[in-house]
Amino acid sequence: MNRLRLLVFTFFFATVGFAQEKNEVEKRIKKSEVHEGAVDWLKDAYENKRKTKWYFQTDGDEEVYEAKLKHKKHLHSVEFNLEGEVQNVEVLIKEKEIDKEVHQNIINHLKNNYNKYSFSKIQKKYTGKEDDLEDMIDENEFEDITINYEIEYYGKSDSDDELWEGIFDENGIFLNKRVVKIKATDNLDY
Amino acid sequence: MKYFFFIAFAFSTIIAEAQNNRFIFGFFPEASLSYKISEDYSITHKIESQHGMFDSNRLNDELEYEHSLTDLQSFLGRRLSPFVKVDIGYQYRLEEGENTHRSIQQVSILQRESYFRIGHRIRIDQTFFKEEPLLFRARYRLKGQIPLQGQELDPGENYLAISNELIYMIQSSEDDLENRLTGAYGFYFDDKNKLEIGLDYRTDDYLVEDRFRHRLWFKFGYYKSL
Numbered sequence: 001m002n003r004l005r006l007l008v009f010t011f012f013f014a015t016v017g018f019a020q021e022k023n024e025v026e027k028r029i030k031k032s033e034v035h036e037g038a039v040d041w042l043k044d045a046y047e048n049k050r051k052t053k054w055y056f057q058t059d060g061d062e063e064v065y066e067a068k069l070k071h072k073k074h075l076h077s078v079e080f081n082l083e084g085e086v087q088n089v090e091v092l093i094k095e096k097e098i099d100k101e102v103h104q105n106i107i108n109h110l111k112n113n114y115n116k117y118s119f120s121k122i123q124k125k126y127t128g129k130e131d132d133l134e135d136m137i138d139e140n141e142f143e144d145i146t147i148n149y150e151i152e153y154y155g156k157s158d159s160d161d162e163l164w165e166g167i168f169d170e171n172g173i174f175l176n177k178r179v180v181k182i183k184a185t186d187n188l189d190y
Numbered sequence: 191m192k193y194f195f196f197i198a199f200a201f202s203t204i205i206a207e208a209q210n211n212r213f214i215f216g217f218f219p220e221a222s223l224s225y226k227i228s229e230d231y232s233i234t235h236k237i238e239s240q241h242g243m244f245d246s247n248r249l250n251d252e253l254e255y256e257h258s259l260t261d262l263q264s265f266l267g268r269r270l271s272p273f274v275k276v277d278i279g280y281q282y283r284l285e286e287g288e289n290t291h292r293s294i295q296q297v298s299i300l301q302r303e304s305y306f307r308i309g310h311r312i313r314i315d316q317t318f319f320k321e322e323p324l325l326f327r328a329r330y331r332l333k334g335q336i337p338l339q340g341q342e343l344d345p346g347e348n349y350l351a352i353s354n355e356l357i358y359m360i361q362s363s364e365d366d367l368e369n370r371l372t373g374a375y376g377f378y379f380d381d382k383n384k385l386e387i388g389l390d391y392r393t394d395d396y397l398v399e400d401r402f403r404h405r406l407w408f409k410f411g412y413y414k415s416l
Contacts, residue, residue: 026340027347055340120302154272163272182272182300183343184381186224187351187413188309188333189275189298190236190265 026057026066034065037084041130042067045086045137046076071137077123088127089137090150095119098149098172105172106149114155120163121152146170152180211402216242216258218390218407225416234265234277240407259285265294273300281315292317306336311355323362331355335376345380351388368394374409384413 031039034054042052052069064087065080075092098106110117126136128145135141147170154163166177220238227233240258248254265279279294296313310332317325333353337343350373357368374388390407 025344025346026342027344028340121304156271161271182302183307184224184384184413184415185275185298185300185309186222186234186415187376187384187386187411188300188307188335189267189277189296189311190222190224190234190263190413 026055029054029056029065034067035080035082035084038065038067038080038086039084041080041084041086041134042069042078045134046071047138086130086133088125089133090123090125093122093124095122098122102149102168102170102172106151106168106174109166109168109172109174110153110155114157116154116156118154119151120154123150124148125150148175211404213244213246214242214403214405215244216240216256216405216407218409220409220411221414222411223414223416230269232267232269234263234267234279236263236265237261238263238411257286259283263294273302274298288320290317290319305341306334309333309335325359325361327357327359329355329357331370343378345378347378349376349378350374351376351386357394366394366398367396368392369396372409374411382415386411386413 031052031054033056046069052067055066055068057064057066063082065082065084067076067078067080069076069078077090077092079087079090081087095103125148126133126145127148128136132141132144135143136145149168149170149172151166151168152163153166156162163180163182164177165180167175169175218238218240220236222234222236224232224234237260239260242256242258244253245256246252261281261283263279263281265277267275267277269275275298277294277296277298279296281292281294283290283292292315294313294315296311298312299310301308301310311330313329313331315327315329317327319325331353332355333351335343336350336352337347338349339347343349352374353370353372355370357370359366359368370390370392372388372390374386377385377387379385387410390409392405392407393403394405395401395403
C-alpha cells in the first residue's frame with residue numbers, strides 16, 4: 001500500500017514539476033514596484049488618475065509594465081518597458097466606435113475570408129514617442145502616432161474554425177493574424 | 191488562502207441552518223483524464239468517489255466512515271466550435287445494494303469575459319436499475335473561473351471556481367429537485383494540469399415532504415489532459 005502511495009505521489013509531482021515550464025506571465029504588482037519614469041509619465045498624461053492597476057507582463061522574451069485605468073469612459077492599457085518608457089496605449093472600444101470607412105474595410109476582409117464571424121474584443125492601439133503619446137492623451141493631438149486595430153474575433157471558414165487576433169491598420173486594412181488559444185475546459189465540462 | 195477561509199465561512203453559515211434536517215458530511219475526491227483522438231473528437235475518463243464521515247440519521251454512530259459510492263465515467267466529446275462541445279457518456283456506479291448504469295448526454299458552452307470565464311453545462315441522464323423504473327434527470331450547471339493573480343490565468347497561478355447546478359429528476363411519477371453549490375480554490379499548474387480543492391454543498395428532496403437533506407462534501411479534484 002505504501003509503495004503504491006509513493007508511486008502515485010511521485011507520478012503526481014513528476015507531472016507537476018514537468019509542467020512548471022513558465023513562459024507567459026501577467027501578474028498584479030504594486031505601484032512602488034514600477035519604474036518611476038512610468039509612474040511619472042502616467043501622472044503627466046492622465047493628470048492624477050487615481051484608480052490605476054499595475055501589472056508586470058512577460059511572454060518569455062520581452063518584459064513590460066502595464067497600467068490599466070479608465071479614461072473618458074474607456075479602459076486604457078498603457079505599456080512601458082522596464083526603463084519606464086511608454087511604448088503604446090491600447091484603448092478598449094465598441095464596434096460602433098470604429099470610423100465608418102475603417103469599419104467597412106474590416107468587415108470586407110472578414111466577409112471575404114469567413115462564412116461566419118463575430119467580434120469579441122476591439123482595441124485601438126496607439127504607438128509613438130513618449131511626448132507624442134502624452135500629447136495624444138492630454139491634448140487630443142494625433143501627430144506622429146501610429147494607429148492599429150487589434151481585434152479578437154471568431155471566424156469560421158471552410159478550413160478554419162477559430163478565435164483569432166487580427167491586426168488591422170488605421171484604415172482597416174488587414175495586416176496579420178494569429179490563433180488565440182482557448183484554455184482547456186475540462187474543469188468546466190465534467 | 192484567504193479565499194479558502196471565505197468559502198469555508200460562507201458554507202458554515204448555510205450549515206448552521208441545516209441542523210434540523212438530515213445532514214451528511216464527507217470526502218469527495220475526483221480525477222479526470224482527457225485526451226484528443228482527432229481534431230474534433232476527444233475522450234474523457236473520470237472517477238469520483240464519495241466517502242461519508244458523518245450522518246445525522248445514524249443516532250449513536252453519527253461519526254463513522256462509510257464508502258457511499260464510486261462512479262466511473264467515460265465520455266466521447268465532439269467540439270462544434272471553439273466555444274461549444276457536445277458529449278455522450280456512460281457511467282458505472284459502485285454502490286452498496288445495487289450497482290447501476292447511466293447514460294449521459296450534454297452540451298457545454300464556454301462564455302469568455304475579460305477577467306473570467308463561465309462554463310454552461312446542460313446535461314440529461316438516464317439511470318437504469320434492475321427492479322426500479324428508469325430515473326431521468328435534467329440538469330444545468332453554471333461554473334465561473336476567476337484568476338486570482340492578474341487578469342489572465344498563467345501557469346503557476348491560482349483561481350477561484352464557483353459553480354451552481356440545478357437538477358430536476360423524475361422516476362415513474364415522482365419528481366424532485368436537487369441543488370449543488372460549490373466553491374473551490376484552484377491551482378493552475380498549466381493548461382494540462384489543474385487541481386481544485388473546495389466544498390460541495392448539496393441539498394435535495396425539495397419536493398418530498400419532511401425529508402429535506404443536506405450534504406456537504408470536502409472535494410478535491412484533479413483535471414489532467416494529455
